[in-house]
Amino acid sequence: MFLANRYRDHLTSMIGEGEIGKTVRVSGWVENIRDHGGIKFIDLRDHYGIVQITMQQNEGLLEGVNKESAVSVSGQVVKRDASTYNDKIATGTVEIVAQTLEILGKVTVPLPFEVPSSRESGEDIRLRYRFLDMRNHRVHQNIVFRSNIMSFMREKMTSLGFLELQTPILSTSSPEGARDYLIPSRKHHGKFYALPQAPQIFKQLYMVSGFDKYFQLAPCFRDEDARADRTPGEFYQLDLEMSFATQEEVFAVAEEVFPAIIEKFSNKPFTKGPFPRITYADAMLKYGSDKPDLRNPLFIIDLSDQFVGSDFKPFSNKTVRGIRVPKMGEKSKTFFKSMEEYALSIGMKGLGYVKVDENMSFLGPIDKFLTDASREEIKRRAELEPGDVLYFIADSKKNAEKFAGQIRTEVANRMGLIDNDRFEICWIVDFPMYEEDEETGKPIFTHNPFSMPQGELEALNTKNPCDVLAYQYDVVCNGVELASGAVRNHDPEVMVKAFEIAGYTEEDVAAKFGALYSAFKFGAPPHAGMAFGIDRMIMLLLDEESIREVIAFPLNSNAQDLLLGAPTQVTEQQLREVHIKVRQRPQDLKNQEKSE
Numbered sequence: 001m002f003l004a005n006r007y008r009d010h011l012t013s014m015i016g017e018g019e020i021g022k023t024v025r026v027s028g029w030v031e032n033i034r035d036h037g038g039i040k041f042i043d044l045r046d047h048y049g050i051v052q053i054t055m056q057q058n059e060g061l062l063e064g065v066n067k068e069s070a071v072s073v074s075g076q077v078v079k080r081d082a083s084t085y086n087d088k089i090a091t092g093t094v095e096i097v098a099q100t101l102e103i104l105g106k107v108t109v110p111l112p113f114e115v116p117s118s119r120e121s122g123e124d125i126r127l128r129y130r131f132l133d134m135r136n137h138r139v140h141q142n143i144v145f146r147s148n149i150m151s152f153m154r155e156k157m158t159s160l161g162f163l164e165l166q167t168p169i170l171s172t173s174s175p176e177g178a179r180d181y182l183i184p185s186r187k188h189h190g191k192f193y194a195l196p197q198a199p200q201i202f203k204q205l206y207m208v209s210g211f212d213k214y215f216q217l218a219p220c221f222r223d224e225d226a227r228a229d230r231t232p233g234e235f236y237q238l239d240l241e242m243s244f245a246t247q248e249e250v251f252a253v254a255e256e257v258f259p260a261i262i263e264k265f266s267n268k269p270f271t272k273g274p275f276p277r278i279t280y281a282d283a284m285l286k287y288g289s290d291k292p293d294l295r296n297p298l299f300i301i302d303l304s305d306q307f308v309g310s311d312f313k314p315f316s317n318k319t320v321r322g323i324r325v326p327k328m329g330e331k332s333k334t335f336f337k338s339m340e341e342y343a344l345s346i347g348m349k350g351l352g353y354v355k356v357d358e359n360m361s362f363l364g365p366i367d368k369f370l371t372d373a374s375r376e377e378i379k380r381r382a383e384l385e386p387g388d389v390l391y392f393i394a395d396s397k398k399n400a401e402k403f404a405g406q407i408r409t410e411v412a413n414r415m416g417l418i419d420n421d422r423f424e425i426c427w428i429v430d431f432p433m434y435e436e437d438e439e440t441g442k443p444i445f446t447h448n449p450f451s452m453p454q455g456e457l458e459a460l461n462t463k464n465p466c467d468v469l470a471y472q473y474d475v476v477c478n479g480v481e482l483a484s485g486a487v488r489n490h491d492p493e494v495m496v497k498a499f500e501i502a503g504y505t506e507e508d509v510a511a512k513f514g515a516l517y518s519a520f521k522f523g524a525p526p527h528a529g530m531a532f533g534i535d536r537m538i539m540l541l542l543d544e545e546s547i548r549e550v551i552a553f554p555l556n557s558n559a560q561d562l563l564l565g566a567p568t569q570v571t572e573q574q575l576r577e578v579h580i581k582v583r584q585r586p587q588d589l590k591n592q593e594k595s596e
Helices: 115-120 123-128 137-159 200-208 247-265 280-286 333-345 365-369 372-382 397-415 456-462 492-501 506-512 514-519 534-542 572-577 586-595
Strands: 023-036 039-046 049-054 070-079 094-105 182-184 192-194 213-222 233-243 277-279 300-302 319-325 352-356 389-395 425-429 434-436 443-445 472-477 480-487 527-533
Touching (some): 023 094, 137 213, 137 247, 137 534, 200 213, 233 534, 247 472, 247 480, 280 300, 280 425, 319 372, 456 492, 480 534
Parallel strands (some): 049 094
Antiparallel strands (some): 023 070, 039 049, 300 319, 319 389, 352 389
16 A cells, blocks of 8 residues: 655556656656756656656756655656657656656765666675665565565465464574574573574474474574575575474475465476475486486486496596487587596596497597497497497596586586576485494484484384485475475484484483473474575576575675674673683784784
8 A cells, every 4th residue: 555645646656658647746766867958857766666757947956966866756747759668667658747856865975886787896895885786676676576485485385274483593502514603691601592503493392382384484594605505694494394294295385385486486487296206316326416407408327337347447446427418529629628627627537538420439548448348338328329428437436426417517508408498396305314424434414313214213223324214305496405304303212313323322312402302202293394495496586696686685705794894893891791702813823923
């Protein structure tokens, strides 16, 4: 509902041909001032759009007006001459002939950038003047889009019977996961709160408390380094949990909610539910990643058995992966050389390949190390055709998987094989519960330690830990992990055994995870859930390259708030109140000694 006041009786979006002949008052910011043959115009922008104001005989009204000044203008709406229509704006067939102009907010300093082109400026200057940057139409609309997405999420989850419940922001430090943001306690000397990395424990306690379906658009805090798809500091997730639920119920909710969001907010085709399910083991073998981009038509095959005892020492008794690239044989030597340089840049020792000629023979140095039987088996397994290239990646199993995945992605991008106009979605399931610690050789958790192992106590008691699978699952879209979840381990006996395998005693569990350990002794229901990364989802839907483009006030890549200046130093009195003393870093002491 719009209420008129002394500053405006119309929004720019209300100005159209229906208002021709009316006198209206609008308010906003001066985006541009133009002089066309002696007649001056301004483009007035508010939250809702842009309208052209013509000064005609009242050019004196512009005295003291600069770009980005906040003004209120009254005047008559008239039809533009057809030759001056502007089909780029909704008000492009009309304009307002100014009768009065009042400056409401002056611009008294030089602008750090032109608002319409602010996205072309450096990120740090944009974030320092974020209040200006967000006047830019695209940046502004990104934040509006974010609001609409979050409103829709609330409506959708409520319609599915979920309650929106809140969880605390002041919590306890977690011994698992990323680094915590710690908050010293004033009242309790030497003790700290922590900002929650996720609402994990609290949402599980909601289930123990008898609530059936919980959701929250939850802020999460992790002291992590920035990436293009991860912001340092805080992020938001659509968090959900369900009592008396299995993996299938969680999948059903996700396969209804996520497609509904895409359908409402994007025109791109997308994978309809049920989403394909790919086991972790298959994803690592076929795609070299547990976040596979299914738009990429290339896949990886295992060729290790073809090089057992091979005379070619770099491949002999190694994990060997192959990637068939159709019709790549016509590429220049420069292309192959650049791929080899890329391989070296990611830590590979080289990148072998063979070309397939017209008579299906192999061209390349690796060919001489193959037997006739191996050649035929490789052709069959890779489904090779004339003109194809087969890349070889050989290393330890872990490295071969990782490098093959990176080569698969890189060559597909260079060949233009990725279709950017669709969303390909899948589940990654059956994550291993444990992996072997590279330093100690002992089993450690690979993912969420609170997940239910498949086979429960029997599996933990009878299987090699690295063979135990967990009820853990991710939603992956276009190579981006959008959601992660699990069926929770709600049985204290199973929990104690699961942590025992990872080197924790029952006393450790009681001390570090006391709330859950205690609550699960009071009739805990089976429960399961997941969380969607809201920022990543919006970034994907808007096709933005950086997650900071969809957050109103993000930290920069160095975890700094350039607008408010955080993190900042505080006074000695503030430190004393929370019993903190700041110690000098070793490098600062060294620098001080040098200067002395």
